[in-house]
Amino acid sequence: MKIFAFLFILLFTNLGFCQNPFYVSIDKTSGLPSNSVYDILQDSKGFMWFATGKGICRYDGSTFKTFSSDEQTSKSGSCLVEDGFGRIWYSNFDGYLYYVEKNVLKSLKQPTSLGYFRFGIIKDELFLLQPNMVLIYDLRTLKVKSKIKISDNQISFSYASPEKFYVLGASLYEFNDSKTYTKHPLPNKFYDEINGSIMNYWDHKLIINSKSNNIYYSFKDGEFTRNALNTTTNFNQNTSIVNNTIWICTTNGIIKNDLDSKETISYFADQNISYLFRDNHKNYWISTLNKGILFIEDFENNYIDIQPRPLTLSLGKNEIYIGAEKDLVYKLNLKKLVTEKVFETENNHATGQIFADTITNNLFFTSFKFNILKNNKIISDYAVAIKDVKKVDHKYFSFAASGISGLFYIDENLKSDWDIIYNKNKSKESSGFGQSMLIKRVNGKSTEYNAVNKTIYYATNNGLIAVTNDGKNEEIKYKNKTLHLIKIQKYKDQLYGLSTSEKMYVINSSNEVSSLKLPYFLSNENFNKFFICNQYCYLFTSHSVYEFNFISGEVQKVLSLSSDIEATDIILKNNKLFFATSKGIVIKNRKEIGNYPKPKLFINEFQVNGKHREVNKFLLLQPDENDISINFSTLSFIPNESYSVFYKINDSDWKILDAATKNLKLSALSSGNYTILLALNYNNQKIDFQQIKFEIKKPFWLSYFFIFISSLLLLLLFFTFYKYQIRKIEKQNEILLQKNELEKNLNLSTLKAIKSQMNPHFFYNALNTIQSYILANDKKQAVNYLSKFSSLTRNILEMTEKEFISINEEIFTMSLYLDIEKARFDKDFEYEINTENISDLEHKIPSMLLQPYIENAVKHGLLHKNGLKKLLITFSKNGDKIRIEIDDNGIGRQKSTELNAIKNKNHNSFATNAMQNRIDLLNKNNKNKITIDFIDKMNQSKQSQGTTVVIEIPIN
Structure with missing residues (x-):
């Protein structure tokens, strides 16, 4: 009841x-493994331990680590205790003991279980209640050091004080050490009043409470005292x-x-x-x-429970006005911390904004309507969704609303510099709360007035609009882009705005926009709200509320947020922070916030190749022990706060791990000395440094002796191979040079032999021509052609000694020869030499190469032809080759062969065979070959019309 x-x-x-x-x-x-929690302990490092329905777990302020083992008979338990060796003990409700050592849950070897009774740890001894006895374990060895028998079938509770272990049964048994105990009789009718006992310790006295009433006994120095x-x-x-x-x-x-x-x-x-x-x-x-x-x-009293939840706050003279859900407004007396309801309707609408004017004592707030409240009475309301109200001067207030933004007043009899623009924009048809619409057809989100430049700012869906009292409107942009702000507030002569992308901006009195410079650890944060109180800017993130000091630039966390608590507004008054949260009004003394203990960094475990190793000394590791894992915890003494960790290896730069990461893994490390430093990232400062030093030995093949011997042998082997290869190459080069020289001499000898055979043959043909003139008694022609023959002979003798001649030289020689041959014919023989597409006639071609083919064209092709005889020699350039065409309109190769066969059955053209041999020699060992093609020209009746010889010679 x-x-x-x-x-x-x-x-x-x-x-x-x-x-x-x-x-x-x-x-x-x-992250708690179970919502059923039976016991709590803080260990010597500061970690919190919880005995839950899913076993025991450790909490560092942000994450949980649960410990379990296949040896557990059940997981639920209680009686958390830390021994002098840093082990955490607990007993499950089956009465079996377990302990956490080096991050592993282990079980204590015990004979049996009497059921769940509290065990005790006193100094280096563990006391465990068993059937008809108490076992005392040595905590150093975890072995039973003594057994003390007690015969009592009424055991109800056991408890350990800092110095003694107590067992409550038909008597109270007091164990002073591992050998003796004292048996104390209970007061008369003890169990009549203590129906189900609970034992505790206070002021050097054992306290025994009853589970069903208010009676308790204290026990000290062998005496019981009854209390209530x-x-x-x-x-x-x-x-x-x-x-x-x-x-x-x-x-x-x-x-x-x-x-x-x-x-x-x-x-x-x-x-x-x-x-x-x-x-x-x-x-x-x-x-x-x-x-x-x-x-x-x-x-x-640091918390005021207001339900439905408060949403927005506004500071009055000595009170805070609170806008809450369900169309409620409260007034909080700052002296008595007592709340009073000042407005309520039946509308289930949240109070979106609230503004208290300390001059006129008017309260402006928006819920279902925009309301003006004075002396707890509504003096005006208007159906407009106003999002923000700020004071401009003694007369006007600026407002930002959906669809319109502008000015309104309470007392129209007052005078103001804004009267002209107010009257200019006031609609005669409008009625309501004395408003004038400066900006229309936009959704206003927030407003602020800067007295320095006498400008009202409106944050709208169309950007940030600045309005001056001369009626000018200007959009303020950031880097020539529209600035989408959801909230603006003022500190001194500057405006601060929060964008839809959750970044902070600064607008100075010259309307220049810049991003707010924050410490590094906050610069990448996303902010969903901000509020300016005095010289402080309170920045709201999804997980914390930070206080940024405009003057000093310092930052401190003032409230941690979680899924359990959400903050929507803040007021600073008399160095006390008032937060509007999902649980009510939370009050914090601002001066005490910085006194919170700093977080700590602990190394839980150091593993080498997956095996635990101690980190309290320098480690010398084998070459294959190079997979390192470091498990650590960042201990926060306030829940729901997580911190990231910096680390560096030797002299490398600092790197940062994600706040959720609690392991640093280094795989396949090379041999050498390592110093790994870890530091906690606390407000972008490195604190609580932890150091691990170890050395990975070099494998034997990396030892200096092995490297020296190996290098020496390798160098010797390389030198031997090098000398062998040099000798081999020198011998091959020597053989190749000898072969090339021999081949060159052979080719030269062959070419000279061929040319020496060709020269008499040519001279024979030429002399036959001159002889015909002498026999014809044509002395003038004979002398003329004898002179040409002399020049031709001299050229041919000179060319005999040359391997290559220029095209010019070849044309000059051919002209002399053809002039001599022309004498053998009547006036029906013509020849022509053309040079097409050749700008440089100094290109070299093999000497005496063309003459045999020209001679064949004259002697065998044209000599036996009736009618006009024509010979056309054309030089042209075809890519990287010189193309020479020798074209005649003679009887053709087939007819010429038939005539030669009739005259001389054994005829064999010496020049043709000699030239082919010469070309074969010239082409030998050359990638680009000299090619010769013979084209037999035929008419439609398959009758010969002459022959074309095409010779292509590579330019180089």
């Missing part, structure tokens, strides 16, 4: 009355004693009992509480059996 009375008082009395403190929930959504708490509950699950206060954990909340003043206060009546723990930094952790853990920084 008392519980229901308590709930009634809690829900229906003034909100400033006794209420739950502000807390942060830590449950399965935060100033509260009654139906069922007590556990007790926790902090200083002079005993906390009774029940299925319907937790009750604080001051053992000195007897004052009692109840909290969390809707929670099933299992335990309360106070950590080294005086924070409270409350475990529940169905909703995880409640973290409480302080039970003092």
Whole structure:
């Protein structure tokens, strides 16, 4: 019945009355393995340990590590204790003990189980209750060092104080050491009043509570003292004693009992509480059996429970106005911290914006309508969705709304510099709250006034618009691009704006825009809200609220956010921060925020090739021990705060790991000395440095001796091979030179022999021609051609000694020869020499190459032809070759062969065979060959019309 009375008082009395403190929930959504939590412990390093329905886990402020083993008979348990060796112990509800050592859960070897009873650790000894005895283990060896028999079938509870182990049965057994114990008789009717016992320790006294009533006994120096708490509950699950206060954990909340003043206060009546723990930094952790853990920084009045949730805040003179969901407005008295409801309707509409004018005592807020409230009464309302209101001067206020943005006033009798522009833009047809529309057909999101440049700014869907009192409108852009801001506020002569891309910008009084310069660790953050209070800018991210000091540039975190708590607004007054959160109004002393303990960095485990190694000394590793893994934790003493870690290897640059990463893996490291430094990233500062040093030995093939011997042998082998190859190459070159020289001499000899054979043959043909003139008694022609023959002979003799001659020289020689041959014919023989597409007639061709083919054309092709006889010699350039065509209109090669056969059956053209041999020699060992093609010209009747010889000679 008392519980229901308590709930009634809690829900229906003034909100400033006794209420739950502000807390942060830590449950399965935060990573807790189970929402059923039975025990809490903080170890010597500062980590929090929880005994849950899924076993025990360690919490570093952001992440959980659960420990389990196949040896567990069950996972749920309690009685978390740390021994002097840093091991964490607990007992499952089957009565079996387990401990965490080097990040591994291990089981204690014990004979059997009496069921769940608390064990005790005192100095280096562990006390374990067994059937009819107590086992004492040596914690150094984890072996039983002694057994003390007790014959008692009424064992109900066991407990360990800092110095003694107690067992409560038909008597109270007090174990002083591992050998002796003292048996104390219980008071008369003890179990009549202590129906189900809970034991604890306070002020050097053993406290024995009853689970079903308010009676408790204290025991000290062999004497029992009966006491009573100033509260009654139906069922007590556990007790926790902090200083002079005993906390009774029940299925319907937790009750604080001051053992000195007897004052009692109840909290969390809707929670099933299992335990309360106070950590080294005086924070409270409350475990529940169905909703995880409640973290409480302080039970003092630093939290005001307002439901439905508050959304927006505005500072009045000595109060804060609070706009909440469901069309509610509250006023919070800053002296008494008592709230008063000042506005309420039946509309289920959230209060979007609220602005308190401390001069006129008017309150402007927007919910279902835009309302103007004075003395707790609505003096005006208007159906417009105003998003922001700011004071311009003693008369006007600027407003930003959906569809319109402009000015409004309360007292039209006042005078202002903005009267002209107000009257110019006021519509005669408009009515409502004295508004004038400066900007139309835009969605206004926020507004601000800068008195320095006398400009009103409107953040709209069409950009940032600046309006001056002379009626000029200007869009303020950033790098010539429209600036989409969702909120603007002023500090001194500068505006600060938050964009839709969640970045911060600064607009100075000259309307120049720049990005807000923040410390590195905040520069890449995305901000969803910001508020300026005095010289501080409060930046809201998805996980934290940061305070940025405009003057000093310093940044500090003022509130951690999570899925359990969301903040929407903030007010700074008298160095106290008031946050509008999803749980109500959270109040923090700004001066105490910086006193929070800094986070710490711990190395949990150092593994080499997957095996654990100690890190407290220098390690000498083998060459194949080069896969390193470092597991670490970043310990935060405030929940839901995570920190990244810097690391560097030897003298390399610092690198940063993601905040969610708790392992540094280095694979396939080369041999050498390593110093690995890790540091916690705290507000972009490196703190709490941790160092690991080790050396990876070089493999034997990398030792200096092995390298020296190997290098020497390799060098010797290389030198031997080099000398062998040099000798081999020299011998091959010598043979090749001899072969080339021999071949060259042979070719020259052959060419000279051929030319020496060709010259007499030519001279014979030429002399026959001159002889015909002498026999014809044509002395003049004979003398003329004898002169040409002389010149021709001299040229031929000179060419005999040359391998190559120029085209010019070849043409000159051919002209002399053809002039002589022309004498053998009547006037029906003509020849022509053309040079086409050749700019340079100094190109070289083999000497005496063309003459045999020209001679064949004259002697065998044209000599026997009736009628006009023509010979055409054409020089042209065809790519990288010289093309020479010798064309005649003679009787053709076939007819000439037939005539030669009739005259001389054994005729064999010497010149033809000699030239072919010569060409073969010239083409030998040359990639680009001299080619000769014979073309027999035929008419349609297949009658010969002459022959064309095509010779192509490579230019080089």
